Amino acid sequence: MPRHRRGWAMGRENNMGERHSPVTISLLEPALLILLSEHPQHGYTLLAELQTLGMRTIHPSVVYRTLRDMELLEWIQSDWDTDQTQGPPRRIYRLTSQGEFVLTSWLNELENSQEMIKNMLARANRQNGEK
Amino acid sequence: MPRHRRGWAMGRENNMGERHSPVTISLLEPALLILLSEHPQHGYTLLAELQTLGMRTIHPSVVYRTLRDMELLEWIQSDWDTDQTQGPPRRIYRLTSQGEFVLTSWLNELENSQEMIKNMLARANRQNGEK
DNA sequence: CCAACTATTCTATATATGTCAATACATATT
DNA sequence: AATATGTATTGACATATATAGAATAGTTGG
Numbered sequence: 001m002p003r004h005r006r007g008w009a010m011g012r013e014n015n016m017g018e019r020h021s022p023v024t025i026s027l028l029e030p031a032l033l034i035l036l037s038e039h040p041q042h043g044y045t046l047l048a049e050l051q052t053l054g055m056r057t058i059h060p061s062v063v064y065r066t067l068r069d070m071e072l073l074e075w076i077q078s079d080w081d082t083d084q085t086q087g088p089p090r091r092i093y094r095l096t097s098q099g100e101f102v103l104t105s106w107l108n109e110l111e112n113s114q115e116m117i118k119n120m121l122a123r124a125n126r127q128n129g130e131k
Numbered sequence: 132m133p134r135h136r137r138g139w140a141m142g143r144e145n146n147m148g149e150r151h152s153p154v155t156i157s158l159l160e161p162a163l164l165i166l167l168s169e170h171p172q173h174g175y176t177l178l179a180e181l182q183t184l185g186m187r188t189i190h191p192s193v194v195y196r197t198l199r200d201m202e203l204l205e206w207i208q209s210d211w212d213t214d215q216t217q218g219p220p221r222r223i224y225r226l227t228s229q230g231e232f233v234l235t236s237w238l239n240e241l242e243n244s245q246e247m248i249k250n251m252l253a254r255a256n257r258q259n260g261e262k
Numbered sequence: 263c264c265a266a267c268t269a270t271t272c273t274a275t276a277t278a279t280g281t282c283a284a285t286a287c288a289t290a291t292t
Numbered sequence: 293a294a295t296a297t298g299t300a301t302t303g304a305c306a307t308a309t310a311t312a313g314a315a316t317a318g319t320t321g322g
Binding site: 005025059061065069084087 | 287
């Protein structure tokens with residue numbers, strides 16, 4: 001019995017708005033690439049930046065894992081931060097040139113997705129309001 | 132090493148455009164609900180309708196499985212088609228009232244997603260073109 | 263009978279996601 | 293000095309999802 005991705009939209013009073021949809025999580029990867037293309041930074045600040053994009057419910061460990069995965073894929077690279085700051089050493093990520101290529105292909109796909117969603121909403125509204 | 136969802140955008144000459152992105156697949160569920168809200172139908176025709184929405188690369192078995200999952204969740208119900216047609220018996224799916232509720236919450240989320248993507252694209256373009 | 267098209271299901275395997283706990287350093291509080 | 297709080301990242305486990313290909317089956321036309 002499916003419960004998380006498939007089945008997301010069922011959440012009622014309990015979690016709606018608390019728990020993210022499958023669409024949101026699928027946008028995490030490009031979101032991180034976009035943020036890193038602005039300037040190199042570490043996971044913790046990315047976590048905060050994601051909020052400003054509307055991705056409020058993503059668990060930190062998911063973000064960190066995604067970063068590690070993208071580093072494995074060589075889309076990003078990290079170095080330990082040299083200057084001491086408040087807290088343990090932190091990993092500063094930056095885009096590689098391959099990462100830049102990947103980002104442009106993602107931007108393309110974001111536009112496709114935008115189209116798809118527009119089509120879907122148009123089709124859904126054609127029935128109800130129609131106004 | 133991740134390859135499918137995470138890592139999708141790496142595909143170059145080989146698959147780009149042939150293989151769908153994680154975003155696309157995450158839109159399958161609402162797409163099916165929207166299509167079924169227009170009128171009850173079976174998987175095979177849904178397969179064709181999805182193309183018109185821009186979801187050209189989704190494997191039939193993924194669509195059928197999603198339909199079965201959504202039936203388990205009681206968002207849709209199926210009956211075997213009574214009138215004989217070309218081919219084996221087919222399962223006609225229709226939305227339940229719970230399915231209608233779920234659809235509206237999905238429509239909401241589609242709008243959120245639209246916003247997020249818009250934000251992301253705006254932010255990405257602020258750096259490059261800017262024009 | 264065989265090919266081609268319509269239609270759906272099953273199974274194996276690969277990946278992704280959610281969640282929780284653990285680790286660790288720095289600074290401020292009691 | 294012990295403790296709490298905030299910053300920062302990692303690991304491990306269970307479960308959910310995705311992908312592809314093969315299997316099954318009825319219908320129509322040659």
